[in-house]
Amino acid sequence: MTAQATETLRPRAASVTRLVASISTAHFVSHYYILLLPPLFAFVRADYAVSYTRLGLALTAFNGVSAVLQTPAGFLVDRFGARAILIAGLLLGAIAFAVAGLVDSFWVLVAMFGLAGVGNTVYHPADYTLLSHHIPPERAAKAFSIHTFAGMLGSAAAPTSLLLMQSYWGWRGAFVGAAALGFAVAALLVVQRDVPVVLKPAGKSRAEQGPQGWRLLFSRPVLLNLMFFALLALISGGLQNYSVVALGALHGTPASAATTALSGYLALSAIGVLVGGYVATRVAQHGLVAATGLLIVAIIAAVLVFNLGDALLIAMMAAGGFCTGIIMPSRDMIVREMTPPGSFGKVFGFVTNGFNLGGIVAPMIFGLALDHGAPQWVFLMTAAFCLLSIFTVTGAQKSKA
Secondary structure (H helix, E strand, O other): OOOOEEOOOOOOHHHHHHHHHHHHHHHHHHHHHHOOOHHHHHHHHHHHOOOHHHHHHHHHHHHHHHHHHHHHHHHHHHHHOHHHHHHHHHHHHHHHHHHHHHOOOHHHHHHHHHHHHHHHOOHHHHHHHHHHHHOOHHHHHHHHHHHHHHHHHHHHHHHHHHHHHHHHHHHHHHHHHHHHHHHHHHHHHHHOOOOOOOOEEOOOOHHHHOOOHHHHHOOHHHHHHHHHHHHHHHHHHHHHHHHHHHHHHHHOOOHHHHHHHHHHHHHHHHHHHHHHHHHHHHOOOHHHHHHHHHHHHHHHHHHOOOOOOHHHHHHHHHHHHHHHHHHHHHHHHHHHHHOOOOOHHHHHHHHOHHHHHHHHHHHHHHHHHHHOOOOHHHHHHHHHHHHHHHHHHHHHHHOOO
16 A cells, blocks of 8 residues: 655755744644643632542543544545645634633633644644655655654643743633644744645556545554554553653652653653654665664663663663654654555544554553552563564555555
8 A cells, every 4th residue: 555646846945844844833732732731730720619530521522522533634634635724723722722711611611622622633634644745755754753853842841831821821821822822823824835745646546546535544554553653652651651650669769760760761752753853764664663663662661670770770761762762753654655645634643543542541551550569560561562563563564555
């Protein structure tokens, strides 16, 4: 199911740079919006006098809507165009958070987070479609790495900037400030001129193009990539969300050392993404790059079962983060290369739903291990998921026609 395409006029380098910058900025906004509520939890809860459980309904609405509607959003992207859908998603999110900040009603807040969840569905299918259609193949891996890095920056910037706005204008002002960011990026996309299409369908008949629509999504390569994304979410979930607690329970690692190790993991993940873009540009065997990185992460996760001492622990976690980051551009290139032009929206929308699936499962299995006094299984299961991921990614590449 290799993407067959024809090439049109090559876009200028400056046009490509502007496109990557604007799409990456939109990805920054998407990650920023995902973390909008958690830093402001205490202030919103006190204002509405609700429990944390009840306030969590807002996040449930956001994530539930996103999970259900992301694949349909991918179909809309392929039908009506990625840029228009991306602009609409940015505006929906911005409007939702502006209303949530301005209207004094808890249930309006929950409803607006549901609306923002609709807006959140467009980012992966629209972003990856724009990058896949308009970026020359030799620059695609770097573009994907910058796009992923920008999302990480959005996650990193959200807590500090939101708390700063809250200190000046309250949590409602922080919501409105976040909404202004979405409006500004939507305006940037509106005024940006079109970039010539690099990849487009080669004019084959439907039979020659292979499976279409939902048949394409339920084909073996796409389903294997869905599993790959879900397993990556489990790997990241285990190391990011549970390593500090697991290390403390397993080895008595001080919280300061475990947190430093986690910070090293996260920082080196971001650097690894950028390095991974260069690697994926120079190494055509993207499955081999991903499999190698996953094998190293599996070994590191398994070694964390042993008490390494603070210095070696920090170094190992940082190395694991770096390898996790390197995988990501190759991950995206694997999906790009197996997707027929004209179907990027639906395929990327579908396979990136694996993040949602993994995010749902991770708390259950890792939390269960901790609750039953078996913290070592946080690392052993993470290693197992890495090894299983190798089979999904190599299987997906072998399935390409």
